[in-house]
Amino acid sequence: MTTGIELRKLRKLYEGHGQGAWAVDGVDMTIGAGKFITLLGPSGCGKTTTLRMIAGLEVPTSGQILRDGLDITDQPVTDRDMRMVFQDFALFPNMTVEQNVTFGLRVRRMRGRYSEAEIKKRVFQFLDLVHLADHAHKKPHQLSGGQKQRVSLARALVTDPQVVLFDEPLGSLDANLRKIMQIELIRIHRELGKTFIYVTHDQDEAMAMSNAIAVMRGGKVMQFGSPRDIYDRPANRYVASFIGHAHIVEAKVAGRDGQGLVVSLGNGEKVRLENENSAATGESVGLMLRAEDLAFGEAGPGMVSGNVADSLYRGEYIEYVVELNGGAGVVHVHARTDLPAIDQGAAVAVRVNPHKAHVLAH
Amino acid sequence: MSSIALSAGENAKTIRSARRLDRRRMLFWVVPPVAWFTVFMLIPYAMLLYTSLGRVEDMRFIPGLSLRNFIQVFTVDPYLSVIIKSARIGLMTAVLSAIVAYPLSFFLAFHVRSSRLKFLIYLLVIVPWWASYLVKAYAWKTILGSGGILNALLQKAGLTDEPVRIFLYNEFSVVVTLTYIFTPFAVLSIYAQLERIPTSLIEAARNLGAGGWMIFWRIIAPISVPGVVAGGIITFSLAFGDFVAPVLVGGPDSVMISNIVINLLGVAFDWPMAAAIGLVIITLGLLLISASGWLEEKTQIRF
Numbered sequence: 032m033t034t035g036i037e038l039r040k041l042r043k044l045y046e047g048h049g050q051g052a053w054a055v056d057g058v059d060m061t062i063g064a065g066k067f068i069t070l071l072g073p074s075g076c077g078k079t080t081t082l083r084m085i086a087g088l089e090v091p092t093s094g095q096i097l098r099d100g101l102d103i104t105d106q107p108v109t110d111r112d113m114r115m116v117f118q119d120f121a122l123f124p125n126m127t128v129e130q131n132v133t134f135g136l137r138v139r140r141m142r143g144r145y146s147e148a149e150i151k152k153r154v155f156q157f158l159d160l161v162h163l164a165d166h167a168h169k170k171p172h173q174l175s176g177g178q179k180q181r182v183s184l185a186r187a188l189v190t191d192p193q194v195v196l197f198d199e200p201l202g203s204l205d206a207n208l209r210k211i212m213q214i215e216l217i218r219i220h221r222e223l224g225k226t227f228i229y230v231t232h233d234q235d236e237a238m239a240m241s242n243a244i245a246v247m248r249g250g251k252v253m254q255f256g257s258p259r260d261i262y263d264r265p266a267n268r269y270v271a272s273f274i275g276h277a278h279i280v281e282a283k284v285a286g287r288d289g290q291g292l293v294v295s296l297g298n299g300e301k302v303r304l305e306n307e308n309s310a311a312t313g314e315s316v317g318l319m320l321r322a323e324d325l326a327f328g329e330a331g332p333g334m335v336s337g338n339v340a341d342s343l344y345r346g347e348y349i350e351y352v353v354e355l356n357g358g359a360g361v362v363h364v365h366a367r368t369d370l371p372a373i374d375q376g377a378a379v380a381v382r383v384n385p386h387k388a389h390v391l392a393h
Numbered sequence: 394m395s396s397i398a399l400s401a402g403e404n405a406k407t408i409r410s411a412r413r414l415d416r417r418r419m420l421f422w423v424v425p426p427v428a429w430f431t432v433f434m435l436i437p438y439a440m441l442l443y444t445s446l447g448r449v450e451d452m453r454f455i456p457g458l459s460l461r462n463f464i465q466v467f468t469v470d471p472y473l474s475v476i477i478k479s480a481r482i483g484l485m486t487a488v489l490s491a492i493v494a495y496p497l498s499f500f501l502a503f504h505v506r507s508s509r510l511k512f513l514i515y516l517l518v519i520v521p522w523w524a525s526y527l528v529k530a531y532a533w534k535t536i537l538g539s540g541g542i543l544n545a546l547l548q549k550a551g552l553t554d555e556p557v558r559i560f561l562y563n564e565f566s567v568v569v570t571l572t573y574i575f576t577p578f579a580v581l582s583i584y585a586q587l588e589r590i591p592t593s594l595i596e597a598a599r600n601l602g603a604g605g606w607m608i609f610w611r612i613i614a615p616i617s618v619p620g621v622v623a624g625g626i627i628t629f630s631l632a633f634g635d636f637v638a639p640v641l642v643g644g645p646d647s648v649m650i651s652n653i654v655i656n657l658l659g660v661a662f663d664w665p666m667a668a669a670i671g672l673v674i675i676t677l678g679l680l681l682i683s684a685s686g687w688l689e690e691k692t693q694i695r696f
Contacts, residue, residue, distance in 0.1 A: 086600060087600075088596055088599075088600070108596075108599045108600060109599055109600075109602045109603065109604065110602075113600075114600060114601065115596075115597065115600045117593045117596070117597055118593075119591065119593050121591065121593040121594050121596065121597035122597075123594060123597075123598070123611075123612055124594075124616065124694045124695060124696045125612065125615040125616050125694045126611075134598070134601055134603070134611070135601035135602060137607075138601060138602035138603045138604070138607060139602070139604060139607075140602045141602065170695070171696075172695035172696065186601070190601065190602070
């Protein structure tokens with residue numbers, strides 16, 4: 032028996048305009064208890080539908096949802112011990128902040144669990160947790176977006192659910208507020224130790240907060256792993272290009288030497304990778320090169336050569352667009368801003384970090 | 394220094410000319426609504442007031458400044474009692490309309506998923522308005538009358554041998570007919586309010602473990618109050634001022650205030666009295682609208 036949530040071959044068919052489409056197409060995933068898991072992907076990738084099926088707001092077309100080993104696929108939404116935080120906050124507009132948070136403690140299932148005095152105490156304890164105790168008497172329309180989202184969070188947490196589901200909760204907040212709320216969510220997750228399942232299309236958010244990320248596309252999970260795994264060792268080209276700013280250069284596996292895998296680019300230049308052992312000699316692969324893993328250096332063996340096509344001043348660094356010699360591909364290179372600027376068209380040599388470059392199967 | 398003084402003088406001049414321009418622009422925007430208001434509201438009401446202060450002698454209008462007509466509205470039978478009865482019929486119609494309209498609006502807002510079906514039902518609610526009011530009122534005669542559909546059904550079911558005569562030509566039939574005719578207004582207003590409730594609100598409540606009744610009483614019902622009030626004001630006002638239903642399906646004792654006004658105008662030729670009643674009703678109406686406007690504002694939910 033596994034504790035936590037297990038999704039088995041979960042599928043959901045959406046009927047629309049006479050033809051059906053798989054919104055979720057065979058998702059298998061195990062979400063350990065107490066973890067912070069993110070479903071990440073562009074809109075329409077099935078992440079929200081997956082979350083809503085876990086919540087019980089959508090019925091799966093096929094497949095199973097298990098909770099601590101028990102099948103809950105057909106359990107009604109009202110009986111699932113999971114709370115959802117909605118993108119549009121979904122606060123009850125006719126109630127005050129306090130009444131909103133109290134609502135979940137007054138449903139039939141919770142009756143008798145807490146006394147009236149305990150309810151009041153608990154509500155304020157959770158309003159304190161989200162720093163809103165001073166706003167208890169206000170109506171939702173008197174709050175800012177960030178405050179509304181915190182009420183929504185308190186309302187979800189106050190009933191002591193073991194699982195909290197988040198449907199793009201920060202989507203409608205501005206960038207600064209989003210950063211503050213991310214830190215808040217990490218803190219709350221750490222303090223309460225609940226399972227958080229989080230849906231977002233924002234990769235930075237996913238990277239910063241999660242224990243594990245499921246990158247989704249077309250209703251399927253492309254890769255499920257830790258943020259570091261997904262960033263450094265993406266399973267395929269889609270994940271590589273969706274996460275971070277990776278450039279993929281076509282290459283062929285030339286062979287192996289004592290230090291690792293050697294791949295040759297289209298122009299014959301060779302690059303050594305130290306952490307790779309998955310590819311066979313002669314195989315065509317994509318070489319993933321991230322800007323921060325590349326640096327300019329002196330021309331010589333093991334270096335990749337090219338010309339600067341463009342440069343972009345980013346404040347923290349200068350981003351150079353480098354066209355590799357012989358049409359082997361394009362990479363971006365980050366350089367410190369205090370180094371002398373390199374002119375457009377100048378010939379450069381680029382050093383590839385052998386620990387970070389990664390090959391992707393075709 | 395002199396250049397500063399000069400520029401200050403110039404400045405004052407530009408401000409003056411800007412003000413002139415502003416005033417001219419303002420006239421352009423202000424005159425049409427004021428003219429409209431004067432022609433269609435102020436003058437008719439002034440004429441009404443002028444008429445109500447005069448009297449009629451030998452079928453001729455004699456201008457005056459007497460409040461006699463207004464005093465009569467409140468002292469001479471049956472004016473006040475008929476106003477009260479009209480208000481009662483209006484209120485019953487408003488309440489019945491809300492009772493009929495609420496479930497339909499609820500069904501339309503929460504249970505009809507397909508937008509095409511929604512539109513179709515919406516249309517079915519509106520379509521009766523393509524038929525003449527008179528036809529619809531007559532239809533109730535054929536339903537409620539002693540030889541009508543209702544009696545035929547009752548007799549067939551063996552519930553009665555004789556035709557039951559209590560269905561038609563009384564206050565009951567007036568209220569039923571008015572309810573039938575004005576319910577669409579209640580539906581539109583309640584539906585519009587229910588439609589504003591986002592699905593996520595219901596989902597959030599279910600997610601928190603709330604059952605259907607709790608969701609209805611704690612969330613949907615409170616949010617729908619302003620819609621019910623707005624619909625109630627419309628149906629009450631329309632039913633209160635109605636004069637066709639009392640004539641067609643009402644009995645001798647179900648005369649409403651509009652019927653009296655019509656009689657005063659046409660038969661008795663007492664225009665001043667009719668004008669006085671009209672002004673009293675308008676004043677009561679304004680009071681009602683401000684009271685219900687206040688109530689609507691009080692109960693309105695901001696999302």
